[in-house]
Amino acid sequence: MINRNGWDFRQAELAESLDEPENPGRGWYGIYTFMVEQSIDPGELRWSLRQGESMALVLLDIHAYRSKLLDEDALGNIRNILSFFMQYKKDVIFRPVYDREGNGRSCEPDAFELVLEHMRQIGEILKSVKHSVFIFQGMLVGSWGEMHDSEYLSPEHLHKMWSCMREYLGEDICLAVRTPSQWRTLRSEEDFLQKKYSRLSLFDDGILGSLTHLGTFGTMTKEAAGWRGAWTRKEELDFISRLTESLPCGGEVTSCTGEDAVKVREADFIISELKNMHLVYLDRTYDMEVLNRWKQINYTGSGIWQGRSLYEYIGSHLGYRLTVKSVQMKRTWRGKAEFTIEIENTGFGKLFQDAELFLMIENEDQQKEVPVSMDLRKILPGTVLCGKAVTGPARGKVFLKARRRSDGRSIYFSNKNSDESLCIGLL
8 A cells, every 4th residue: 555655565375374373371281290399400390391382280189298387398399390491481370289180079178277377378479479370279178179068168268268368369360160159159140240350260071071061060050059059061161151251261171971072072162162252271281082073173164264174173273363454554644654453362262461562674674663552351252352553653563562561471373373472564
């Protein structure tokens, strides 16, 4: 486009790619298990990191301290583990547990106060050291740390653990509980309706294991069960969908062998379920029967994904997926160039962490950065948002770049030829 002031902007091709960018705060994760009493060897541990996993679930076994406080060795080991994953740019889903074998009650401390002390000790580490923890999953108790089969899941216990932990999480970490009914035990209906969520989210390790996600949903209506009860599938999914518009949700898919199996294996049903949950992160190491089946099923929708596997489609759409759709330039009355950038989010979820977006204009003499007035967190799934940037006289290639504000990590666009920055045209 050319105007009377001599400006000439030629937009680059902005086609969508089939690649899956390893963007922060979303994607596939693997599980990394540590015994809190054992130190790590970072040089050896780095070889266990796998490509294609942008997140890591750090399963921290603290059973050895079920009758005592964490000592300095254990606390130092936790710091080193978290530092390792931050160094290798893996956002962490952090799950400290007393049990890893399905024996929650027998593995937990006999005194509830010790559970709270362990939470305080771990919380102090999260407040005092640099780390990449995104989700704090569970509250230490229950079989596999999944908040079932425990002495400490009464409303009184849940409130005490939540009150203890929330002061350590700040604005950057979400605490995720296992079921919607546990969430509603901690937050009132009024809070929910007013979206006062206090960064309390959900994780679901029974996704598609049955139509109730292995008992995550109930059989009674909301009216019959009450606010804190487990509701019918439809009501729970409506609740989850509203909550996860604002908070990250993820977990594990599991095999379904019962009468629900035919339904939960349909491609359209699977995609609809994950979209409805606004799923942000998913285990790619557990229940390979399901994941391998997804690799054999073709995506049935239209567009560039037609004919690709369901596994590829789901992996590329976990969380946010930002595609630059168009760039327009016009001259302002002051003789400057005003860019309008249109970005679409085709992912299941959205970006939850603050990011900065800017244009870079490069020529042989200089590299110039111009901020774009757009909050990437506001691009909800299935929507398009426009942002503007204004620059004075310049010439050169124009790039668009996004980075997470907390640590400067690049956020990649899902356009073809996108790297740490995307060329959007020539000025």
